[in-house]
Amino acid sequence: MILEKHAFSNPNIDKKFVNAIDANEFVCVPLIFKDKTIGVICADNVYSRKPITDEQVELLSIFANRAALAISNAEVYRKLGEKNRQLKETREKLIRSERLAVIGNMAAYIAHEIRNPLVTIGGFARILLREYADHKKVKHNTEVIIEEVNRLEKILANIMDFSKPIKTVKTLIQINELLENTCTLMEPYLKSIPIQLDKKFNTTIPKSIVDQTQLKQVFLNLIKNAAESMPQGGKLTIETMVEDECIQIDITDTGEGMSPEVMQNLFVPFFTTKVDGTGVGLAVSQKIVDDHDGFIKAKSVLKEGTTFSIFLPVKKDTA
Amino acid sequence: MKTILVVEDDKNQRLLYEKELSLEGYNIIIARDGLEAIKKVKEHVPDLIIMDITMPKMNGIEAMGKILSEHKKIPVIINTAYTSYKDDFMSWSANAYVVKSSDLKELKDKIKELI
Numbered sequence: 001m002i003l004e005k006h007a008f009s010n011p012n013i014d015k016k017f018v019n020a021i022d023a024n025e026f027v028c029v030p031l032i033f034k035d036k037t038i039g040v041i042c043a044d045n046v047y048s049r050k051p052i053t054d055e056q057v058e059l060l061s062i063f064a065n066r067a068a069l070a071i072s073n074a075e076v077y078r079k080l081g082e083k084n085r086q087l088k089e090t091r092e093k094l095i096r097s098e099r100l101a102v103i104g105n106m107a108a109y110i111a112h113e114i115r116n117p118l119v120t121i122g123g124f125a126r127i128l129l130r131e132y133a134d135h136k137k138v139k140h141n142t143e144v145i146i147e148e149v150n151r152l153e154k155i156l157a158n159i160m161d162f163s164k165p166i167k168t169v170k171t172l173i174q175i176n177e178l179l180e181n182t183c184t185l186m187e188p189y190l191k192s193i194p195i196q197l198d199k200k201f202n203t204t205i206p207k208s209i210v211d212q213t214q215l216k217q218v219f220l221n222l223i224k225n226a227a228e229s230m231p232q233g234g235k236l237t238i239e240t241m242v243e244d245e246c247i248q249i250d251i252t253d254t255g256e257g258m259s260p261e262v263m264q265n266l267f268v269p270f271f272t273t274k275v276d277g278t279g280v281g282l283a284v285s286q287k288i289v290d291d292h293d294g295f296i297k298a299k300s301v302l303k304e305g306t307t308f309s310i311f312l313p314v315k316k317d318t319a
Numbered sequence: 320m321k322t323i324l325v326v327e328d329d330k331n332q333r334l335l336y337e338k339e340l341s342l343e344g345y346n347i348i349i350a351r352d353g354l355e356a357i358k359k360v361k362e363h364v365p366d367l368i369i370m371d372i373t374m375p376k377m378n379g380i381e382a383m384g385k386i387l388s389e390h391k392k393i394p395v396i397i398n399t400a401y402t403s404y405k406d407d408f409m410s411w412s413a414n415a416y417v418v419k420s421s422d423l424k425e426l427k428d429k430i431k432e433l434i
Contacts, residue, residue, distance in 0.1 A: 115419055119421050123335040153421065
């Protein structure tokens with residue numbers, strides 16, 4: 001504690017400080033919590049111009065003790081809140097990951113069991129088609145069977161892909177380049193709809209350690225979804241930026257948008273609104289982004305469009 | 320005539336493979352599981368083996384290991400409904416991995432490539 005009665009004439013007191021408080025008398029009381037000074041309270045007599053009494057100093061000391069405790073508690077509370085948030089996030093990721101693993105195993109088992117008889121059905125249908133090629137009715141009916149078997153086989157292939165354990169190979173890359181590659185792949189398809197592609201890449205974003213194949217899969221899924229929401233054409237904007245120590249990638253379409261009900265189930269495996277969809281694209285995308293310690297968000301307005309935002313943490317050692 | 324051993328536990332699939340591959344001019348012999356496959360290889364020494372993975376008594380990977388320890392030169396095509404092992408087949412010393420499909424073209428092409 002410092003009690004100064006002659007601040008103007010005391011050469012040991014910093015002149016700037018004295019000028020700032022413009023008072024001859026002041027008292028400084030430390031805010032101490034667990035033997036650590038976390039701040040200081042300064043009080044002066046600039047308004048009263050009356051001498052600071054011992055009683056006032058004592059009162060201020062008592063107040064400082066309580067204030068130090070309150071400030072520390074508030075800080076502990078804030079940290080606790082932050083830890084709670086992190087815990088909740090980790091728990092959610094874990095639940096998602098476990099749920100995906102269970103669904104994946106189940107899906108793989110079911111897909112395996114269905115695929116075997118399907119091979120036989122389709123295989124024999126092909127034999128029928130070959131042996132009765134001259135019989136118009138048999139030919140037509142068999143072709144329908146083969147077409148349906150092919151469709152089921154495609155769905156099963158997607159489900160098998162979903163349940164396949166993902167092997168991760170992470171390398172240091174520039175996200176913009178990966179996006180550019182993905183756009184090059186998709187451009188002919190986008191033009192055919194026709195969809196105008198607007199790339200707004202921030203060239204200052206740092207390189208990241210990511211699995212290129214997996215992230216490319218995420219970008220492809222999101223761009224394809226965006227394109228499919230604009231069957232009559234529209235505009236697709238892909239933007240990269242750095243936000244709060246994260247690389248943010250926004251993929252925005254001017255398509256049909258999604259209802260709140262659809263938004264709620266977006267990342268649920270096998271949930272789909274497409275006639276021929278399997279509902280694994282977004283679930284897999286979320287899992288991939290999770291595995292990169294990032295997160296993915298969507299906002300959508302019906303009849304206006306949708307933005308998917310991917311956030312990938314900037315690794316300090318690679319920045 | 321080249322002989323192919325089809326190791327498959329599904330009765331109707333065996334029938335399909337037998338019918339389709341015979342038409343291609345191969346002599347087809349059949350085994351219903353891994354144990355039977357080992358026995359059949361001893362009896363016939365085929366020119367190629369088409370091996371399913373999930374089977375009763377002994378699975379395809381174990382059977383293949385035992386067969387190849389004695390007959391290193393017999394080419395093996397892993398033929399399964401699972402896509403998930405596709406990256407592993409070379410480490411098992413198999414020559415190819417063909418995911419089961421009702422269209423046998425890929426399987427037939429692989430056979431032609433190997434024998």
